[in-house]
Amino acid sequence: MGSNCYCYCYTYGHNFYYLVIFVLAALLAYKTVPGTKKLKKLVHLALHFLTMLLSLTGLWAVWKFHDERKIDHLYTLHSWLGLSCIIFFSLQWATGFWTFWYPGGSRSGRAFLLPWHVFFGVFIYVLAIATSVTGLLEKSIFMQSAKMIGRFSTEAILMNSLGMLLVLLSTLVILAIVSPGTSRIDTYRGSSE
Template sequence: MGKYRGGFAWQSDPDHQFNYHPVFMTVGMIFFYGDAILAYRVFRGVKKIQVKLLHASLLALSLIFASIGLKAVFDSHNLVEKGVHLILFSYHFSLHSWVGLAAVVLFGMQWVCGFVSFLFPKLSEDLRKAYMPSHKFYGKAIFICGISAALMGITELACFGKIYPADKTQRTIINLFGVLIIIFGIIIIYLVANPGYQRPPDDQNEHVQLTN
């Protein structure tokens, strides 16, 4: 985006403001989200409350980056005269837009539900156990939706931006970027699904309240 797509700007230059969108959405909905999913697998020997705080913080960063990314793409359409952008780029038209926006909205809802259920004010243990399978399922499902939206967005940008087949270098970079996103997603899902990487049962003394 910096070298081949003209760099970055904000509302004074909506065309280049768009370039923040793929960067921030990838960092938020894929990189930080994937790291948050792996927090319980990587820090298996750390007290659970500390891992919870890390997990919630990484997800909060994901939501912040995704919100800025959405703001960038909305402005890039709303702050220009009608007809400047291709109608197919409209954020309410393409499948990429539908899946991506749905992923961000569901992600926000998932974060709020998880925060209330497991961190503060924290539901009863029975309710947490009952909700946990749904929390895990929707977490992985939204992550997959985010990856799918990214791959569709890459293809959309490449086609409508006339990168295919005009620019071999950009085409190669975009294709490799898509492949790396797929590999990253596969690794995340594999580590989460593999029982060998699961966190061992918690000691009773780790079940501490955040408030007295």
């Protein structure tokens, strides 16, 4: 069972799909969750924390899978992007927690850091998409090299379609983030929470 679990995590994209799905929900929390700004902030923080835990679990599973199969670590662009993504994501979460939640920075400090927090949040999301797409490409190349799938097989078309859908999804998410909404109006009016 253990080895199959690692193989499953590795074969089906492992940790970066957590970043793509849960971060999508967390990034849009301010625009989609009804209620107070404090509730929206809590949902945003909690979804990101869950994402971090799942991503670290996925990273551990991949590392264990590579060790069991005697596969080298960190030799592909996908692995470098993925490790960078997890490191940046963890730093972003810790900074956001410290500045915007507990103990919380000063009002001017939060106001200064907010645009950078949003920018790096979007950057990390795009990095997660790039990692996912390069993971699909890497898997496709490995499977074609091993003659497991053909060039225009159903699996290859499915992986390419999934990659294109990820790019489209990220475009729509970024558009939703940068488009003006009620939460931005509240922020501009000087809402304290």
